[in-house]
Amino acid sequence: MILPLLSSLVILTGCGVNVSSENTVPMPVFVTATLPATAIPLPTLTPLPPTPAPTIAPIEGTTTTQVNVRAETSTASDNLGIIAQFTKLQIIGRDKSTSWYQVIFAGAPSGTGWVRAEYVQVNAAAEIPVIESVSGGGAGVSGLVIQKINVRSGPGTSFDALGELNPNDVVFISGKDESGAWMQIEYASSADGKGWAALEFLKVENTDSLPVIRDISPTEEIVENVVAPQANILSLSMPDGDSMEAPLARINFSPLGTRTAQIEGNISSSAGDTEDWVEFTSYNGKVVVQVFCSEANLQMELKNGGESVDTFSLACSEKRLLNVTTNQTFLLRLSVAEAGEAGQTEYMLVMESIR
Secondary structure (H helix, E strand, O other), X not given: OOOOOOOOEEEEEOOEEEXXXXXXXXXXXXXXXXXXXXXXXXXXXXXXXXXXXXXXXXXXXXXXXXXXXXXXXXXXXXXXXXXXXXXXXXXXXEOOOOOEEEEEOOOXXXXXXXXXXXXXXXXXXXXXXXXXXXXXXXXXXXXXXXXXXXXXXXXXXXXXXXXXXXXXXXXXXXXXXXXXXXXXXXXXXXXXXXXXXXXXXXXXXXXXXXXXXXXXXXXXXXXXXXXXXXXXXXXXXOOOOOOOOOOOEEEEEOOOOEOEEEEEEEEEOOOOOOOEEEEEEOOOOEEEEXXXXXXXXXXXXXXEOOXXXXXXXXXXXXXXXXXOOOOOEEEXXXXXXXXXXXXXXXXXXXXXXXX
């Protein structure tokens, strides 16, 4: 039987099969459209977090006595707590006067507080960084209290006392009076957050940039006019009842307590209250007295055990060093140096026990 002519040739090779078609029908040509390249967006650059500022490891210190932790560099600021004697502290900064250390304190809302540097022993004090305090008043001037003073409601000793500041307290100054003798300071305990302190009791680097505060009410102007009484005014100081047995003030100077005291009063030259008495005891043998007065010089008499030890006249703003026996009671009698026509003298006596 004759097979029909095959239209294809099949070739068997080995175990595999290869198919070759001689009369292959052409396959249709398909044209594939080439689409334009899709733009691939570049990845968005995420800003790196800022490089943290270099930090200085806390410096270790030890309290030499029980200390108060304050919210600011002042004994007039809030007391955040107490740290016991011989307690280890982590110090992270100091004020520029080196009077205060900023320490880590868990009991404070911010986790830090301020302590007096004189009550902390530190081996590496020079490594403690300075923390610049910022004044809320915007003047950018700070002052260091050099002895205990009263904070006044106005620029003069006849204004009401709002409270006290102690040596090495730091105050922020917002202005000055026209004379430049009184500084307006930030004082949180007052109704308006302001007070006044005498420049002579502050250490201030630059007062020229401070604005002059002239907004004084008429009532304050009247009070200001009597800060420096005119000579031989007719008013007399009324007797205040003080004496050797019942002095006007009693002061006990101690290394961990009072070192500076300020006493204010007035005495008459010939009638009325002609003398004032101040009793004091000191832990060391050197006490400096200074008087600020509105009129005549003052006469001073130093007594010990009822016996007169020294008598001297002290001019207004003059200082004098008293050499006394430690831990013994002394009396200081104040009177007008030269009795003349009837009149009174206002004074402020500042006493400081020095090393």
